[in-house]
Every structure is written in C-alpha cells, then in structure tokens.
Amino acid sequence: MGRLVRAYIISIMKTSLILLAGLCSFGAVLPSVSAHCQVPCGIYADDNVFTTLETDVATIKKAMTMLADEKTSMNQGVRWVNNKESHAQSIQDVVAKYFLAQRVKTDEAEKNKEAYTQKLTLLHQITVYAMKCKQTTDAANADKLSKAIADFKALYNKK
Numbered sequence: 001m002g003r004l005v006r007a008y009i010i011s012i013m014k015t016s017l018i019l020l021a022g023l024c025s026f027g028a029v030l031p032s033v034s035a036h037c038q039v040p041c042g043i044y045a046d047d048n049v050f051t052t053l054e055t056d057v058a059t060i061k062k063a064m065t066m067l068a069d070e071k072t073s074m075n076q077g078v079r080w081v082n083n084k085e086s087h088a089q090s091i092q093d094v095v096a097k098y099f100l101a102q103r104v105k106t107d108e109a110e111k112n113k114e115a116y117t118q119k120l121t122l123l124h125q126i127t128v129y130a131m132k133c134k135q136t137t138d139a140a141n142a143d144k145l146s147k148a149i150a151d152f153k154a155l156y157n158k159k
Contacts, residue, residue, distance in 0.1 A: 122148055
C-alpha cells in the first residue's frame, strides 16, 4: 500500500510540474500589456509620463558612462547595453503609444498648425535620438534626447 501511495504522489508531482512548465511557457508568449489601452477613459497623468521619460534618459546616460568605463566587466557591459536599449525603446513606445496615438490630436492642426507641426517635429526628434542612443554610446545623443524631451514638454504644457 505504501508503494502505491508513493507512486500516486510522484505521478501528481510530475503532472503538476508539467502543467506549471506549460503555463510558464504560455505566459512567455503572451503580448505585454501597456499602461494605456487607447480607450478614451480621460484618465491621463502627463506629469508622471514626463517624469518617466526623464528617468529613462538619466538611465541611458548612466549606462553610457558605465560602458565607457574600462573597469566595467564584459558581463556588466552587456547588462548596461540591454538596460540602455530597454529605456530607449520605452521612450519610443511612449512617443508612439501615448503622445502620437492619444495626446496630440489631429484637430490641433486646424487650430494652430505651427504648434502642431512643432510638436510632431519634436516627437520625431525624440524618436530618432532614442534610436541613436540605442546605436551608440555617444553621450551627445543622450543630451539631444534630453533637450528634445524638455522642449516638447514646454510646448506640450503651453496652453
């Protein structure tokens, strides 16, 4: 009777592990969920978004500094590159999914074409400088990215 119970418990454990592994692998292929679903809920936190963008740039600058340091090991260097890429991609995602898709309205062009064009130009610059931050460790690109975000924030908050 003891062997039968033991075999039953082992069978349940194996089945549980297989199910758990399956669920974990299934979760790995699910798409990520973004903070804003693009449903017009009217709940936006622009100040938080700008703070996050500024934090992303600060992280990119720190990564560039660490990558330039000869004391940084190859392992740490890889981690800094991945971190830099992740934060630059986050900036590009916020520009596309938050500002372009939701916050900068197409009808603004009818009201003030110049301001609308300036916003689009700055958002494009932010996207390009974020891309250049992915491609290089040139801190000048991070500085240009920071300035473009600051300029966009000033224009965006101008009512």
